[in-house]
Amino acid sequence: MWQNLTKQILVFVLMTPLLAGCWDRLEIEDRAVVLAIGIDEAKPGDEQETSNATHILNQDSPKKGLIRITVQIAVPGRIPLGTGGDTGGPADQKPVWVLTSVGYTIEDCLMNLQQQLADRLFYGHLRVxxxxxxxxxxxxxxxxxxxxxxxxxxxxxxxxxxxxxAADIMNATPQLERVPTLYLLATLEHAREMGKLPNIFLGVFFSASSAKGQEGTVPYLELKKESNIEIAGMAYFKNDKMVGTSTALQIGHYMAIKQLNPGGYSILQEMPNSNTNVIFKTTHRKSKITTTIKNGKVFAYIRCQVEGDLTEKSNEKVLVTRNNLIKLEEKIQKDAAEGFKDFIQQTQEDGSDIFGFGEYVRAMQPAYWNKEIKTKEEWEKQYKEMSVDVSMHVKIRRIGTKTK
Incomplete structure (x- = not known):
């Protein structure tokens, strides 16, 4: 009898904490859901907008310059629901509320912004x-x-x-989506699915920046007319500072070297022995990177194989023969190898190893790394002097249905 009573008491004690599972609940209507954050430098005169929410009175201001953040906060009940886009309210009501704040740090800006809001800021749905x-x-x-x-x-x-x-993008009003953040998110996600952008989320950027033999990259955007956003390239960093940008086509170079699929970029080439232009679209990439040590210096070898389709020909009278295809493949191989080398040399001049060659050295030559390099700062110096050899192989798989 005592054993049964003990078991019942034990079960009751274990179930008691479950009865209070919602004691700290916070309704969604009581949250200020932040969808996007934009960060800019503050302009002269913006210091008048600062608040003393985080400042001790009579304390000297920090030496760091002011920044301005622009946030998009979702308005409950106005976000489009389902494919029909019905928000349940008047059509002229905006689904997001754009606010700005000035401060010395991100948290300082957000605390100043919180003083202006009735609801608590919530970052669980932050997307961009x-x-x-x-x-x-x-x-x-x-x-x-x-x-x-x-x-x-x-x-x-x-x-x-x-x-x-960044505030210009926060205030953009794209025509295809009522919520600007969702349109920007769709632009990035769809570019990744089409092979036009690598999977470089915030976590991937943190991991690359923390590695001793690699630097991080993020998408580089440009706001065009009519509030459309162009993926202009990638911005790459060195020790938390942006040191350069790539072109849109160089994103394809980067993805080919890193063997990231699918292929989504096309190049314009001239058919050998003719004035006809053709478009070659990459569909699949393979790559192998090896590193060796010669005379105390690092050498990197890149073996890349690219497959694609011939998607357009400017002059249909010019026949696509076997001989022309072979010459076209050789020309693409030569131009691509030169483009890869130029891009790698560009990052070497900036001292930013976005390809992760240093991580290959750490993995394959640990004795050399532990003796000669050891730190990220030393690898930045060696990366500038590293020799890289690129070997390309291009194969055109499909040429379309209209040919002879």
Whole structure:
């Protein structure tokens, strides 16, 4: 009898904490859901907008310059539901509320912003972080620290660099989507699915930046007319500072070297022995990177194989023969190898190993790394002097249905 009574008491004690599972609940209507954050440098005169929410009175202001953040906050009941886009309210009501705040750090700006809001800021649904190019070039140590420490921020958030002000993208009004953040998110996600952008989420950027033999990259965006957003390339970093950008086609070079599929970029080439232009579209990539040590220096070898289709020919009178295809493949191979080398040399001049050659050295030549390199700063020096050999093999698989 005592054993049964003890079991019943034990079960009751274990179930008691489950009865209080909602004691700290917070209704969704009581949250200020942040969808996107834009970070810019503050302009002269913006210091008047600062608040003393985080400042001790009579304390000297920090030496770091002011920044301005622009946030998009979802308005409950106005976000489109389902495929019909019905928001349940008047059509002229905006689904997001765009607010700005000025401060010395990200948290300082957000605390100043919180003083203006009735609801608590919530970052669990944050999808995009946009930084202006000027902020990225000065260094994003503070931004990285804040988003690493914030437990609500997911590692699948997209962090991007804008060519102009980040606030312009925050205030853009695209025609295909009522919620600007969702349109920007769809632009990035669909580009990744089509092979036009690598999978470089915030977590991937953090991992690459923390590695001793690699640097991080993020998408580089430019706002065009009619509020459409162009993926202009990639912005790459060195020690938390943006040091350069790539072109859109160089994204394809990067993905080919890293063996990231599917292939989504096309190149314009001239058919050998003719004035006819053709379009070659990459569909699949294979790559192998090896590193060796010769005379105390690092040598990298890249063996890349690219397959694709001939999707367009400007002059249908010019026949696509076997001989022409072989010459076209050889020309694409030569131009691609030169393009790869130029891009790698560009990153070497900037001292940013975005390809992760240093990680290959750490893995394959650990004795050399532990004796000669050891630190990330030393690898940056050696990366500038490293020799790279690129070997390309291009295969045109399909030429279309209209041929002879």
């Amino acid at each position: 972080i946009v930084m202006s190019e000027s902020v990225a070039k000065k260094g994003i140590q503070n931004e990285n620290d804040f988003f690493r420490r914030q437990p609500q921020v997911r590692r699948t958030v997209w962090m991007v660099v804008s060519k102009g002000d």
